[in-house]
Amino acid sequence: MALVASATMLAALGAAPAQAAEGAQRLTGPGTGDPDVFLTYVGCDALFGAAQPPQSRLNLGPYTSPLGRRSLGLVPASGGTASGPFTRFGSLAALDASVAVASTSGSTGVSYVMAITPDNVPGTAWRGRAALSAPAGSWTTVSTAATSYDWTLVDLATLASLGSSETATPAAFAAGHGDGAGFVVTGFGCDGSPFNIDAVRGAGRTFDWEGTALATGMSVDRTSVDAGQSVSLTGRVSDPGGRVTGDPLVLESRRPGGAWAPVGDLVVSGPGGLSRVDVPVTETTEFRWHRPESQYADEGWSDAVTVTVAEPAAAPEGASKK
Known part of the structure; x- marks a missing residue:
């Protein structure tokens, strides 16, 4: 002022x-x-x-x-x-x-x-x-x-x-x-x-x-894994000028077409104001970040990303089963 x-x-x-x-x-x-x-x-x-x-x-x-x-x-x-x-x-x-x-x-x-x-x-x-x-x-x-x-x-x-x-x-x-x-x-x-x-x-x-218009972004280190492997998901919140604000985030997931549900607790930002979490994936899953409402901004969500779990290779025809 x-x-x-x-x-x-x-x-x-x-x-x-x-x-x-x-x-x-x-x-x-x-x-x-x-x-x-x-x-x-x-x-x-x-x-x-x-x-x-x-x-x-x-x-x-x-x-x-x-x-x-x-x-x-x-x-x-x-x-x-x-x-x-x-x-x-x-x-x-x-x-x-x-x-x-x-x-x-x-x-x-x-x-x-x-x-x-x-x-x-x-x-x-x-x-x-x-x-x-x-x-x-x-x-x-x-x-x-x-x-x-x-x-x-x-x-x-x-x-x-x-x-x-x-x-x-x-x-x-x-x-x-x-x-x-x-x-x-x-x-x-x-x-x-x-x-x-x-x-x-x-x-x-x-x-x-009124509240500041914030943008929430999502990035993932890979979008295709074998069942049980983990992916690293990173969230970034920025203001209209592009400055990273470091707002805490909640990771949400769902099966494609299903209902969204939180994955763990609130994730506090770390170095560079980014929120990061590693999550094991057992089946094809959609992920997004939820930014809860704060004193100075309304709640918001990032775009969703899909992590695909590769189907196990089929056994050759005629192979013996034990």
């Missing part, structure tokens, strides 16, 4: 977001690839204060995810940092960015809005801040449109406050000071507790975190 510098955030002031595409975009990591909506981290006490990047991971759930089956888990390095979506907006009056958050222990967070309206002089901007909380036990959706912020005029060069504050929702504030463009950052983890996010909406876009 890349840190967004103060200058980069401030450059978003006054710029409208790009045209949005329809439908939810499925993500498998913290990057959105979108310049108008992306994940970042900021200080809980000050927007551009000290902050540390969290670790991220895909999770099943927790609870029932707002979209799909998975969400993005974020683990703060320590307290004092809020992590979550940055959203650029073109209208403060119509601002309605949102994020769903869940934490099994509860989490505290903060939301910041920076906007330029017709009544602030050049070199200044309005800064809104709101403290947030998400209780344990369920998903909570935080909408900027329904959140009341404490607004203060700030000097853009020093970020120092230039007067007293007032409290209002973005639409109510725009009604009194005029509409304008800017950005909002909404994050959690201020108390250091891990949490999950999903269903990030903003700038006409929706983001849904």
